[in-house]
Amino acid sequence: MRWATLAHVHLDRVASPWLVRRFVDPxxxxxxxxxxxxxxxxxxxxxxxxxxxxxxGIPGVRLGLHDENGPCFQKVLRAYDLDDPALWRMERIVAAGVSHALGTPARPDQTEEERILGAALNLVGAAFGVAHDDTAHLENALPLYDGVYEHCRIWELSEDVLAGAPKHPPLRIPYLRDALERAREGHA
Incomplete structure (x- = not known):
């Protein structure tokens, strides 16, 4: 399917196409x-x-730009009934990034982690926009947003699973991969 967004993509207009590609229209x-x-x-x-x-991510359309109804990412989540808690956690990070980019007040319940990750996505997205044209920006940013999604999935794991995660990366990474796979299969 063909989709269109404003040129000079950034943050929400990269996160939303990522969401479409990964969960709506591969x-x-x-x-x-x-x-x-x-x-x-x-x-x-x-x-x-x-x-x-x-x-x-275009003004005046159903899946429009960020406004009082939230970022485009949130509009896609709602329009396609995506109820994955990790995606909704990710929406909060995208919204924090939009707030950072626009210099608008943060949500009252925004966490420090959401603020930091949102600001980082904003700054990295601006740099991608300088380094790449829109097509390359989107393609190169997909793995970044895959990583943000996995981070959000990790935080959706139970407290006991998170508490049991080893600190040392050679042990922690396979442990978390296994825990996420078990969660995906409904065993965690």
């Missing part, structure tokens, strides 16, 4: 819609969305 192809260079948000009536493409 064959998703993204096209990038150019918008003005005046520093303001684009006028939705002037954007040329490719015919037949599902718009995402």
């Amino acid at each position: 064959d998703a192809e993204f096209e990038f819609v150019e918008w003005g260079l005046d520093g303001g948000l684009p006028d939705p009536t002037r954007l040329r969305i490719p015919e037949g493409a599902t718009p995402i």
